[in-house]
Amino acid sequence: MEQAFFLADAELQEALAGLSAQADVWVPASDARKPGLVRFRRFQPGLTVRLDARSLVSAKEVLFPRSETLLRFTKEKDLSVPAGHRIHLDDARTVRPVVVFGCRPCDARGFLTFDPVFTKGPYRDPYYSERREKTTFVSLVCRDADAACFCSAVGSGPADPEGSDAQLIPVDGGYVLRPVTERGAALLEPIGRTAAPEQIREAQDVLDQVGRETVGEGSLTTLAEAFRARFQDPAFWHAHIDKCLSCGLCTFVCPTCYCFTITDEARGLNGERIRSWDACMFPHFTLEASGHNPRPSKVERYRNRVGHKFSYFPARYGQVACCGCGRCVRHCPVSVDIRAVVRDLPAQEEAHA
Numbered sequence: 001m002e003q004a005f006f007l008a009d010a011e012l013q014e015a016l017a018g019l020s021a022q023a024d025v026w027v028p029a030s031d032a033r034k035p036g037l038v039r040f041r042r043f044q045p046g047l048t049v050r051l052d053a054r055s056l057v058s059a060k061e062v063l064f065p066r067s068e069t070l071l072r073f074t075k076e077k078d079l080s081v082p083a084g085h086r087i088h089l090d091d092a093r094t095v096r097p098v099v100v101f102g103c104r105p106c107d108a109r110g111f112l113t114f115d116p117v118f119t120k121g122p123y124r125d126p127y128y129s130e131r132r133e134k135t136t137f138v139s140l141v142c143r144d145a146d147a148a149c150f151c152s153a154v155g156s157g158p159a160d161p162e163g164s165d166a167q168l169i170p171v172d173g174g175y176v177l178r179p180v181t182e183r184g185a186a187l188l189e190p191i192g193r194t195a196a197p198e199q200i201r202e203a204q205d206v207l208d209q210v211g212r213e214t215v216g217e218g219s220l221t222t223l224a225e226a227f228r229a230r231f232q233d234p235a236f237w238h239a240h241i242d243k244c245l246s247c248g249l250c251t252f253v254c255p256t257c258y259c260f261t262i263t264d265e266a267r268g269l270n271g272e273r274i275r276s277w278d279a280c281m282f283p284h285f286t287l288e289a290s291g292h293n294p295r296p297s298k299v300e301r302y303r304n305r306v307g308h309k310f311s312y313f314p315a316r317y318g319q320v321a322c323c324g325c326g327r328c329v330r331h332c333p334v335s336v337d338i339r340a341v342v343r344d345l346p347a348q349e350e351a352h353a
């Protein structure tokens, strides 16, 4: 560990307040009304920061808000053309630097699924891309994986630095802050003091120990072919998904799900174009204007969810679209377990280890 800083527990609020002067700082936090509900909130002094708890919804809502105004429009009547009108557009983008502080490694890695879709190619999304370029991720090395987590099974792990600009490593009395990228180093220098040699040793021991841990069984990264073989096997999909309620919760909490819908909301001659989260698990998501729906039942919809994450996305981008955070497993009201579905994809005789 070449460069490292130390931040004492007691200095956390002050450090976050310092960072807030230059950026919007988002941290896992709870409030007094619902102390058990941890989600990412914009830091302000006195906020109950919960680095000890996993957030219900991932950090994706920081860069990809549940609902955001893309542009505002004003219509103007042109009396020289009575049947028409002019439309003035006002781009609603305002992008400040952002720090996501204390997310888990799986959350930081989740954005690696967004990046190729939203930042590259002919359909680059300027809203996500500009936020992404100005965001620094400080992830917490994870020492409390639960029974729903399976980050190692999708090629990651509880100390994975991929997608993070810096790592927070819990040590006695606070955290050792380890830069991963130059952006991370620039962020950390003003908020921590240089770590003492014994603190660096302790942090390295934590990194080594956590880095050896395997969270989740086997590997779920090479099942694209097995998915294709199961595609036309209704009995398989019914067996796994008949209990699904089509509530969409699994997609909303997921750090790698990015379906959205766009609506125009107008009042008189003024209005806004708004993008909001949508979900492929909803029956109306693929309903066409003709009344035809290519995914009319939950079997087709869940098959698409599994196929997108473990077959179509890997075929296009070379990586599975799941970071193993376990949220969909942990929070599904009827206990649909995507790990079980994916593990069962291969026929029995060729099941993966």
Ligand code: SF4
Pocket (backbone or CB within 6 Å): 243, 244, 245, 246, 247, 248, 249, 250, 251, 281, 331, 332, 333, 334, 335, 336
């Ligand atoms: S959370 Fe569970 S019940 Fe709800 S849509 Fe997802 S799989 Fe179905």
Ligand code: SF4
Pocket (backbone or CB within 6 Å): 250, 253, 254, 255, 256, 257, 309, 321, 322, 323, 324, 325, 326, 327, 328, 329, 338
């Ligand atoms: S599919 Fe489930 S485990 Fe995978 S990233 Fe989404 S919520 Fe997490």
